[in-house]
Amino acid sequence: xxxxxxxxxxxxxxxxxxxxxxxxxxxxxxxxxxxxxxxxxxxxxxxxxxxxxxxxxxxxxxxxxxxxxxxxxxxxxxxxxxxxxxxxxxxxxxxxxxxxxxxxxxxxxxxxxxxxxxxxxxxxxxxxxxxxxxxxxxxxxxxxxxxxxxxxxxxxxxxxxxxxxxxxxxxxxxxxxxxxxxxxxxxxxxxxxxxxxxxxxxxxxxxxxxxxxxxxxxxxxxxxxxxxxxxxxxxxxxxxxxxxxxxxxxxxxxxxxxxxxxxxxxxxxxxxxxxxxxxxxxxxxxxxxxxxxxxxxxxxxxxxxxxxxxxxxxxxxxxxxxxxxxxxxxxxxxxxxxxxxxxxxxxxxxxxxxxxxxxxxxxxxxxxxxxxxxxxxxxxxxxxxxxxxxxxxxxxxxxxxxxxxxxxxxxxxxxxxxxxxxxxxxxxxxxxxxxxxxxxxxxxxxxxxxxxxxxxxxxxxxxxxxxxxxxxxxxxxxxxxxxxxxxxxxxxxxxxxxxxxxxxxxxxxxxxxxxxxxxxxxxxxxxxxxxxxxxxxxxxxxxxxxx
RNA sequence: GCGCCAGUAGCUCAGUUGGAUAGAGCGGGAGCCUUCUAAGCUCCAGGUCGGGGGUUCGAUUCCUCCCUGGCGCGCCA
Numbered sequence: 001x002x003x004x005x006x007x008x009x010x011x012x013x014x015x016x017x018x019x020x021x022x023x024x025x026x027x028x029x030x031x032x033x034x035x036x037x038x039x040x041x042x043x044x045x046x047x048x049x050x051x052x053x054x055x056x057x058x059x060x061x062x063x064x065x066x067x068x069x070x071x072x073x074x075x076x077x078x079x080x081x082x083x084x085x086x087x088x089x090x091x092x093x094x095x096x097x098x099x100x101x102x103x104x105x106x107x108x109x110x111x112x113x114x115x116x117x118x119x120x121x122x123x124x125x126x127x128x129x130x131x132x133x134x135x136x137x138x139x140x141x142x143x144x145x146x147x148x149x150x151x152x153x154x155x156x157x158x159x160x161x162x163x164x165x166x167x168x169x170x171x172x173x174x175x176x177x178x179x180x181x182x183x184x185x186x187x188x189x190x191x192x193x194x195x196x197x198x199x200x201x202x203x204x205x206x207x208x209x210x211x212x213x214x215x216x217x218x219x220x221x222x223x224x225x226x227x228x229x230x231x232x233x234x235x236x237x238x239x240x241x242x243x244x245x246x247x248x249x250x251x252x253x254x255x256x257x258x259x260x261x262x263x264x265x266x267x268x269x270x271x272x273x274x275x276x277x278x279x280x281x282x283x284x285x286x287x288x289x290x291x292x293x294x295x296x297x298x299x300x301x302x303x304x305x306x307x308x309x310x311x312x313x314x315x316x317x318x319x320x321x322x323x324x325x326x327x328x329x330x331x332x333x334x335x336x337x338x339x340x341x342x343x344x345x346x347x348x349x350x351x352x353x354x355x356x357x358x359x360x361x362x363x364x365x366x367x368x369x370x371x372x373x374x375x376x377x378x379x380x381x382x383x384x385x386x387x388x389x390x391x392x393x394x395x396x397x398x399x400x401x402x403x404x405x406x407x408x409x410x411x412x413x414x415x416x417x418x419x420x421x422x423x424x425x426x427x428x429x430x431x432x433x434x435x436x437x438x439x440x441x442x443x444x445x446x447x448x449x450x451x452x453x454x455x456x457x458x459x460x461x462x463x464x465x466x467x468x469x470x471x472x473x474x475x476x477x478x479x480x481x482x483x484x485x486x487x488x489x490x491x492x493x494x495x496x497x498x499x500x501x502x503x504x505x506x507x508x509x510x511x512x513x514x515x516x517x518x519x520x521x522x523x524x525x526x527x528x529x530x531x532x533x534x535x536x537x538x539x540x541x542x543x544x545x546x547x
Numbered sequence: 548g549c550g551c552c553a554g555u556a557g558c559u560c561a562g563u564u565g566g567a568u569a570g571a572g573c574g575g576g577a578g579c580c581u582u583c584u585a586a587g588c589u590c591c592a593g594g595u596c597g598g599g600g601g602u603u604c605g606a607u608u609c610c611u612c613c614c615u616g617g618c619g620c621g622c623c624a
Contacts, residue, residue: 029563032570042566045604055604080567081604126624166624193623280622291549291620298622305624330618333551361552362617366559402572403560406552408617410559415573423586424572430586438583473563480563492561495571506588525583547586 003088003096003472004028004039007071011043014065018058020047030469034462037075037085038093038469045082055082091457094468094520100527101451108474108534112483113154119248119316120146121355122327123239124161127231128172129197129378131238133363134329136384137409140400140540141360142327143244144487147538152482157321160246161312164228165253166305171195172231173224179204180217197379203230238384242393243540255308255315264311264346265296265303273345288341306335310342317343317350324355325485333359358485360405367413391416394541398425401539402491424495428532429544431498434505435529436545438522442511449519449526458520463507467500467524471531478538487539494535501528 011026026043044059051058059078068076072092077085100107122142125135142158150156163169175194179201182188190196207226208215217223239245255261265281268274273284274296281297296307316324328335336357343350365372365382367390375383387396395416402424403409415423439446459468474493481489510521533543 027566029566031567032563033567036567040567045566048604083567163624168624278622282622295622300622302622304622330552332619332624334619335624336551359552359618407560408553412559412573415559418586426586427572430584434584434587441583477563484564488561489563492571493563495561499571502587503589505583509583511583547584 003072003092007039007073007086007088010066010068010071011041011062014062015043015047017065018047018061019051021050030473031085034466036079036083037077038088038465039086040079040083041086042083044078044084048082058082059084089457090460090465091455093465093472094456094459094524096472097456097468097523097527098451100471100530101449101523104530105534105537107530108478109151109153110475110479111153112479113149113152115153115155116323117155117157117321118149118323118325119157119159119319119321120149120325120327121159121161123244124163124328125235126163126166126168127228127235128168129195129231130199130375131235131384132378132381133365133384133387133411134360136242136387136396137360137363137400137405138327138329139239139242139244139384140397141358141405141487144401144490144539145325145327145358145482145485147540148478148482148485148487148490151538152479154323157248158244158246159248159250161250161252162232163252165251165256165308167193169224169228172200172227173220175200176204176207176223176227177217177220180208180215180223183208184216198377199231199234200227203227206230238388241388242384242396250312250315252308252312255311260311260315261303261308264314264342265307267346268296268310268342271345271347283338283342283345285338285341288337288344290337290341294338306338306342309335309339310346313339313343313350313355314346314348317348317354325358326355327358327360330359330361333357356485358405361408363400363409363411365411365413372413387411387413394429395423395425397540398428398491401487404486404488425541426547427502428494428498428536429542430547431501431505432529432532432536432543433545433547435501435525435532438510438525440545444522446526449522451523454520454523455516456520456523458517459524461508463500463504464524467497467504467528470497470500471527474531474534478535490535490538494532494539497528497532497535501532504528 008026008028012024015024026041028039028041031037031040044055044062047058048055056078059082063076063084072089073086074089075087079085120142122138123135125131146156146158171191171193172195174191178188178190178194183204207217207223211222214222268283275282275284279299280295282293283296285294286292295304297303313324340352343354344352372382375381375386377383390413399411399416477489477493481487508521510518510525513521536543
């Protein structure tokens with residue numbers, strides 16, 4: 001049982017003795033202001049109605065009824081409108097760092113997910129061009145969310161859905177053909193809705209080399225296969241450079257070839273959720289909160305995009321994923337209602353909120369004070385590769401994760417590239433490297449610091465107490481970030497932790513101090529380094545030992 | 548017009564799910580290196596939390612109505 005839990009247990013015991021209702025659950029929080037102690041509770045204010053007394057009186061009685069020593073409390077005072085502020089004994093507080101040292105890379109991991117399966121789908125780009133910044137945000141978000149879930153006990157599968165069966169693929173094929181014919185001497189005629197980027201020229205050139213008998217691209221089937229393959233390879237390479245790996249690549253086309261789309265449509269018709277009108281087949285999405293019904297099968301006999309998407313999610317459910325999370329740009333949010341409506345209409349026991357969506361707002365890339373819109377290769381947008389080339393993988397990851405997904409994001413290339421003073425990524429990594437440096441310079445093996453025989457009570461300065469408390473927050477913070485699927489909480493936590501580490505490092509020397517002091521500070525340093533490393537790992541960012 | 552998201556310091560954004568005197572980074576100003584990395588530390592300036600009403604001991608946080616911005620509202624994906 002951790003220190004907070006003991007404190008809470010004592011509070012509950014005391015409150016119950018005063019006549020508080022069963023199930024009373026005191027909220028303990030860390031006050032912003034250190035002078036308000038290490039933990040504070042508003043319990044006395046919560047109980048005013050139930051006990052019919054004034055907050056201050058209740059607070060006094062609560063404290064009197066607690067075994068403060070058992071909870072490691074050195075001081076308890078009543079403050080403000082009725083808060084109780086507890087100060088924890090320095091030794092009792094710092095000794096909890098033993099957990100960090102014992103658990104190492106696993107410190108912070110919890111088991112809330114209980115091994116249940118969850119599929120996280122992200123990126124899911126059409127294989128029609130290089131990945132753009134938005135895909136980058138999805139890749140960073142999806143990967144970090146997956147890691148967080150995995151560290152909180154979920155059995156995670158990362159999945160990439162390839163839209164390889166639609167109109168876009170036809171446009172890609174025709175665009176490639178147009179470039180082939182341009183290379184053969186014709187005037188360039190990129191079709192309506194086609195792709196204008198430089199990369200199409202590369203693909204065409206390679207096709208012509210590999211297919212000397214068809215340099216004009218008359219064999220559209222061969223052109224399509226070639227172009228899709230080339231772009232999948234390019235996207236894979238980008239993702240690899242970004243450090244993202246998937247467990248499953250799911251092809252949209254397989255939903256058609258396996259008959260899953262037809263089966264889903266048949267089931268929806270059977271369920272009476274559809275109707276025909278104007279030579280088209282419609283789904284009654286208005287029965288499930290949509291503002292109008294939606295076409296499933298167009299007049300030309302093909303399906304609208306959300307139909308295979310419904311089939312795809314039936315497939316996920318069928319594979320045993322009772323939880324599914326989709327990371328997508330907010331411009332796709334109209335799909336949410338439709339897919340869920342389709343799943344509900346099937347009536348096969350899929351819960352209403354399935355799948356969950358993590359929608360993120362748009363990214364604006366700024367460089368030199370101006371919006372950067374053009375990539376040489378892609379033509380009309382900035383690619384993930386552009387960003388990695390500009391600022392490096394770690395900085396791209398951090399900058400794409402530092403803001404809540406709900407916020408529009410301004411990516412400042414100049415700031416991200418700066419390696420001197422202003423960059424939060426390097427600030428955090430530097431904290432890790434500086435602590436590593438203590439061990440390197442002192443020639444102290446990291447493994448030799450185990451926490452055994454450490455006099456934790458030595459760590460009683462303001463800076464040390466604040467750092468200790470923050471390090472002890474990590475498991476709770478990670479669990480909260482995972483539950484809310486918000487990696488930016490980890491990013492902000494790391495920045496705060498790094499700040500405390502830098503301050504501590506500057507103020508409290510380690511090497512050459514008297515033995516008990518040095519041993520205690522080495523233990524604290526090692527714990528801090530461990531937490532920084534664990535947090536950076538969650539975000540997919542490296543934790544260098546020297547910079 | 549309808550729906551979703553946002554509006555907090557000059558700029559970019561956090562705000563621990565309703566707590567105490569609202570924070571960080573950048574930008575601006577002033578200091579700190581014969582001692583474990585100055586990619587660092589310390590201090591100063593900077594705010595009508597978009598606006599009005601409501602809920603209660605207490606609201607940046609919850610409800611409601613306005614205002615502003617982004618995205619979406621296709622037999623496109």
